[in-house]
Amino acid sequence: MQVYSPPLRDMRFVLHELHGSDVLRTLEGLEEVTPDLIDAVLDEAGKLVTEVLAPLNQSADQEGCTYENGVVRTPKGFKEAYKTFIEGGWNGIACDPQYGGQGLPASVNKLVEEMLCSGNLAFGICPGLTHGAYEALKAYASDDLKNRFLPKMVEGVWSGAMCLTEPQCGTDLGLVRTRAVPQADGSYKITGNKIFISAGEQDLTENIIHLVLARLPDAPSGIKGISLFLVPKFLPKDDGALGPRNGVLCTGIEHKMGIHGSSTCQMSFEEATGWLVGEPNRGMRAMFAMMNSERLSVGTQGLGLGEAAYQAAVAYARERLQGRALTGAKHPDKPADPIIVHPDVRRMLMTMRAYNEGCRALGGWVARALDLMEHASDPQTRRQAEDFTSLMTPIVKALFTDLGFASASMGMQVYGGHGYIRDHGMEQYVRDARIAMIYEGTNGVQALDLVGRKLPxxxxxxLRSFFHPVLAYIDAKMDDENLSPLIAPLGKAFGALQLATAHIAEKGLRDPDEAGAAATEYLRLFGLVALGYMWVRMADVAYEKRAGAGDDAAFYEAKIATARFYMDKLLPEVAALWGAIKAGKAATMGLDETLF
Structure with a gap:
């Protein structure tokens, strides 16, 4: 039996105490976003997840989606749950009021996303993709397309899907073969096949808006010849009502390791009518608006599943009786002690806790930058926020999903043999978490993006958007009596990050394979330092507030204890990563490919 309770206290800590939600009210369009409003939204989202979505998670995994003659049916209960979801306005909470959204901050929406991912990831994929499509259309579509399609996508009666991958191309989208032929009325006829299309066909919404990468007849070869098109499942009439079926057909669904409640579709486009989004041959620019939004959301998926696995593992560790504590029985009235007394079980639980709360804090920092990008009136502030978001997107996607899978795996280990069977639901978290390390660009691709694009x-x-505030904080807090045991290891790890950055910049200029061979270690090193910075800042707040905190004193004590664990037990991995980076490419690239 899966158990999940939204971590609302920690979410409020991140929003209000760590990152300061009062800043939101100084931003254009967010003047009415008070802490009370934020708390009410999070409370209601928590109820939706625990009462409506989480109870469907295991049954949906076991039933899966079904396909017959081009029709995909989602698991029992999903249609009713989706109706409740959109009637509550959840689909558009972070969307522009101009299109029917509620205009709430991204920093609030990301926490709602986390709850959805913890409670029922497969369900959350469809609205998550719709929001990504909304972001791309809002940024690059014509006013006519925005006015015709966005209101119903924001409402949730129409959904969005991202159609990139083809049988012969995944990461290398320059190999796309789907064709787009211009028509006299300004539309295009789209023909081609796509695979691995999440929610490309489903029975939750009355229409599906596909964003499709395709080539114009005169397009240059490679990535510079890709354009983006809006291709609806049903063509809307002038009054917004559904018209005839477009030339879009789902030809099958994949049978996957996890996320069984979400359909992963093979899609065929046969002279389907579509409209250009953005400029001809500049489709990747527009699609990246959706992909970057989705990469941050996929990182949130890793966090959500890591949190669900942690909570389930803690519940089991408290009730499972096995052996006695090494220092003597802690519960002599029972036949054995609960396994939470054992050091190795505590090691796993503390690791999961430190990863989850650290990622939530770091994700909150990035989400705050999204709010500044969207709402700040000062151009320099917006640019700095955009720099920071660009830098951190591959780190959030890769690190959060790596750690989420690790947490799910540790959760299974806490359960022992009971975790490996279906009844408890832990093995589902492991299976569901695995895809997040692959889709929206594998984590290796994220690492290459970081060292190959973002660093230079x-x-x-x-880099300055991260390095400058961290260095300033370390300098300011070095003599703080409470924080000095935490600041010292952070300073050492930050120094390793600076050295690794310079090393990769120097070596990579001469030999790109040097940067490529170090990329994965570098991304993890960067991410661990970022989490360390978050943990010291969280401890800083906790030290300040624990005195006189009343019932909250235990919460702050737990923050301080977890910060110590992270700095003592997890951050030291940075030294090993720096050593691997310094070793260079020789060990990685030395074996002739014929010998594999």
Whole structure:
């Protein structure tokens, strides 16, 4: 039996105490976003997840989606749950009021996303993709397309899907073969096949808006010849009502390791009518608006599943009786002690806790930058926020999903043999978490993006958005009596990050394979330092507030204890990563490919 209770206290800590939600009210369009409003939204989202969505998670996994003659049916209960979801306005909470959204901050929406992912990831994929499509259309579509399609997508009666991958191309989208032929009325006829299309066909919404990468007849070869098109399942009439079926057909669904409640579709486009989004041959620019939004959301999926696995593992560790504590019986009235007394079980639980709460804090920092990008009136503030978001997107996607899978695996280990069978639901978390390390660009691709694009961008300008505040904080807190045991290891790890950055910049200029061979270690090193910075800041707040905190004193004590665990037990991995980076490419690239 899966158990999940939204971590609302920690979410409020991140929003209000760590990152300061009062800043939101200084931003244009967010003047009415008070802490009370934020708390009410999180409370209601928690109820939706625990009462409606989480109870469907295991049954949906076991039933899965079904396909017959082009029709996909989602698991029992999903249609009713989706109706409740959109009637509550959840689909558009972070969307522009101009299109019917509620205009709430991204920093609030990301926490709602986390709850959805913890309670029922497969369900949350469809609205998550719709929001990504909304972001791309809002940024690049014509006013006519926005006015015709966005209101119903924001409402949730129409959904969105992202159609990139083809049988011969995944990461290398320059190999796309789908064709787009211009028509006299300004539309295009789209023909081609796509695979691995999440929610490409489902029975939750009355229409599906596909964003499709395709080539114009005169397009240059490679990635510079890709355009983006809006292709609806049903063509809307002038009054917004559904018209005839478009030339879009689901030809099958994949049988997957996890996320069984979400359909992963093979899609065929046969002279389907579509409209250009953005400029011809500049489709990747527009699609990246959706992909970057989705990469941050996929990182949130890792966090959500890590949190669900942690809570289930804690509940089991408290009730499972096995052996006695090494220092003597802690519960002599029972035949054995609960396994939570054993050091190795505590090691796993503390690791999961430290990863989850650290990722939530770091995700909150990135989400705050999204709010500044969207609502700040000062151009320099917006640019700095965009720099920071660009830098951190591959780190959030890769690190959060790596750690989420690790937490799910540790959760299974806490359960022992009971975790490996279906009844408790822990093995579902492991299976569901695994895909997040693959889709929206594998984590290896994220690492290459970080070292190949983000580090050298604008002569290292993106890096300054992270390095400067961290260095300033370390300098300011070095003599703090409470924080000095935490600041010292953070300073050492940050120094390793600086050295690794310079090393990769120097070696990579001479030999790109040097940067490529170090990329995965570098991303993890960067991410661990970022989590360390978050943990010291969280401990800083906890030390300040624990005195006189009343019932909250235990919460702050737990923050301080977890910060110590992270700095003592997890951050030291940075030294090993720096050693691997310094070793260079020789060990990785030395074996001739014929010998594999």
């Amino acid at each position: 961008a604008h002569m290292g300008r993106y």
